[in-house]
Amino acid sequence: MCEAGEKKSLLVELLPHTFQRMQKQLISDEERWGETWRHRTLYNQDHRMAARLQDYLDQFKNAQVPLPYEKIACLAHIALVRIHRTDLLLTGEQNEPA
Numbered sequence: 001m002c003e004a005g006e007k008k009s010l011l012v013e014l015l016p017h018t019f020q021r022m023q024k025q026l027i028s029d030e031e032r033w034g035e036t037w038r039h040r041t042l043y044n045q046d047h048r049m050a051a052r053l054q055d056y057l058d059q060f061k062n063a064q065v066p067l068p069y070e071k072i073a074c075l076a077h078i079a080l081v082r083i084h085r086t087d088l089l090l091t092g093e094q095n096e097p098a
Contacts, residue, residue: 025070
């Protein structure tokens, strides 16, 4: 948070817009895939994210397909939720507290 009188950076001011776009992507993904993210172990989630990132990079290099930044941000969000809110997972997996 900014201290009183401190100006927020432009990137901070634009967060609500970014989060709205991510929210639309997450809603679309959940309609398609349900809550499958809750069933993966953290190890499997990491491998899934690495594979998806590689797919996106291959499509970018080979076919000049723009990188899907909302999808990438949503993958990172899922990973962060899985790390910090293990109580939501259905795998029984628990991370050590930070």
